[in-house]
Amino acid sequence: MTDRTLDLSPATLESRLGSFLAERWQRPVRLDGWRRFPAGFSWITIGFRASPPAGEGEPQDLILRIGDPMGLLAPYRAEPEYRALEALQGLPALPVPRVHAFSDDGSIIGAPFLVTGRVEGDTPMPWKGAAERRGAEQNASLARDFTDALATLHGVDWQRTGLGQLWGSVDPHGVARDQALAWWRHAGFDTGAAGAPPQMQYAMRWLLRHAPAAPRAAIVHGDYRVGNFLQQDGRITAVLDWELVHPGDPHEDLAWAALRIFSGGTGRVGGLVERDEFFRRYAQQAGFTPDPAVLRYYEVLGLFKSASMLLSAAQRIETGRARDIRMASMGFQVASTLLELNRLIAEAS
Numbered sequence: 001m002t003d004r005t006l007d008l009s010p011a012t013l014e015s016r017l018g019s020f021l022a023e024r025w026q027r028p029v030r031l032d033g034w035r036r037f038p039a040g041f042s043w044i045t046i047g048f049r050a051s052p053p054a055g056e057g058e059p060q061d062l063i064l065r066i067g068d069p070m071g072l073l074a075p076y077r078a079e080p081e082y083r084a085l086e087a088l089q090g091l092p093a094l095p096v097p098r099v100h101a102f103s104d105d106g107s108i109i110g111a112p113f114l115v116t117g118r119v120e121g122d123t124p125m126p127w128k129g130a131a132e133r134r135g136a137e138q139n140a141s142l143a144r145d146f147t148d149a150l151a152t153l154h155g156v157d158w159q160r161t162g163l164g165q166l167w168g169s170v171d172p173h174g175v176a177r178d179q180a181l182a183w184w185r186h187a188g189f190d191t192g193a194a195g196a197p198p199q200m201q202y203a204m205r206w207l208l209r210h211a212p213a214a215p216r217a218a219i220v221h222g223d224y225r226v227g228n229f230l231q232q233d234g235r236i237t238a239v240l241d242w243e244l245v246h247p248g249d250p251h252e253d254l255a256w257a258a259l260r261i262f263s264g265g266t267g268r269v270g271g272l273v274e275r276d277e278f279f280r281r282y283a284q285q286a287g288f289t290p291d292p293a294v295l296r297y298y299e300v301l302g303l304f305k306s307a308s309m310l311l312s313a314a315q316r317i318e319t320g321r322a323r324d325i326r327m328a329s330m331g332f333q334v335a336s337t338l339l340e341l342n343r344l345i346a347e348a349s
Contacts, residue, residue: 006069006110008044010034016109017064021050024101028053033061039123041072041313041327043243047118060117062100067112070322072313073186073243078102078112080166081242084219085116087161093145093152095119095238119238121230126264126271134234141234143273144281146226149239150257151285154218154250163219163247170247172214179248180207180301187308188315199338200311203304206345212294214249222246224253225262226270254282254290255298261306261340296348303341310334 007013014031022029033049044066051059067076082102088094098117106112124130124142131139158164184204189196196204221228222244230237256262257269258278264271269278283289314331316322 006066008036008046008066013046013048013064013109017113017115020103020108021101021115027056041324042068043071043076043241044068063097063116063118065114065116066109067243069111070316070324072309072316072322072327074321076112076243077104078114079104080163080245082114083162083166084242084245087156087158087163087219088153091152091156094149095236096242097238097240119230121232121237123229124226124231126226126262126266130264131266131268131271138234139272142226142231142236143269143278145231145236146229146257146270146272147278147281148285149229149236150221150224150253151282153221153224154253154286154288156219158219158247167247170217172217172249175214175217175248176211176252176297176301177208179246179252180204180211180304183301183305183308187311197311197334197338199342200304200307203300203307203341203345206349207297207301207304210297210348212249212251212291212297214251215288216250217247218250220246220248220250220252222253222256224257225259226257226272227262249294249298250286250288251290251294251298252301254279255295256302256305258295259299259302259306261303261337293348296344300341300344300348303337303344307334307337307341310337 010032013034018029018031021031030051031048032051033047035047037045037047039045046064046066048062048064049059050062067078068074079102082099085096085099088096089098097119099114100117101115102113104112124134134142158167184190187196187200189200221239221242223241228241229239258275260267262270268274279290310330310333313322313327314334317328
């Protein structure tokens with residue numbers, strides 16, 4: 001819930017966020033060095049520096065992530081991302097930013113927000129030509145880190161962390177169906193099928209009819225792919241963008257990462273690694289061999305999810321709930337995505 005105007009001016013953020021952090025940290029703090037990062041359709045990302053009083057510690061470079069009320073996946077909650085990152089601190093194979101604070105109280109800065117440490121690195125992309133420019137050695141190193149981090153994530157005993165209290169008891173038999181219904185609602189069809197393209201209706205019935213039970217309920221990143229991590233010198237320095245984190249089937253992250261739409265035209269997972277090698281190494285590291293039939297199901301669900309995002313983006317522009325012109329252009333991708341969804345259902349069947 002947003003309770004006050006979302007004012008991103010440095011003076012306003014310094015006052016509102018500064019008061020919140022000073023109370024949380026039990027000491028005065030000066031905030032400056034504000035820099036907004038342009039990437040993303042969803043959360044707003046702003047870098048800043050937090051300085052304690054002289055003699056009481058060193059300044060910290062931090063990141064403020066704000067759940068934009070007009071973002072692609074609004075409305076947002078910051079607590080799931082905070083609890084997930086909190087649970088994953090200190091895992092060598094799964095580097096994540098350090099978390100400092102969060103709030104879902106819209107009266108503080110106008111929207112849910114999360115404060116994390118800043119991690120050095122750049123964001124590699126899977127698009128055509130990018131993998132070739134990185135070179136085979138760097139791609140192989142990133143592929144190992146990418147695969148091992150996912151295997152580590154799925155092995156975390158989240159019930160013993162703050163996520164256990166947040167998520168409670170999770171039925172592995174219902175996680176696939178829950179995700180299908182969630183993305184159906186996100187596309188604006190929560191009250192029925194009126195207005196839904198016939199292919200979305202068909203896909204929804206197929207997903208509900210074939211929903212598999214998960215081997216276990218794991219932490220699912222929800223958007224695990226090349227483009228959502230930082231790297232330096234061929235090593236992943238931080239896995240980012242945890243806003244879709246939820247309990248679910250490990251196959252979901254595997255299938256999403258391996259979707260052809262993220263291959264950059266290379267046929268490789270994220271432009272990095274051959275599919276067979278990706279699944280082989282994951283199985284070796286996770287001690288769990290993915291089921292090809294379940295992977296195919298979650299590939300269908302992944303394209304259904306992508307179509308839901310595209311349809312929702314167009315609707316948000318049409319209704320005035322968003323103003324980002326890039327979201328308006330996403331409507332042009334609906335037809336090709338539905339055609340790919342058709343193809344995947346045919347393969348899975």
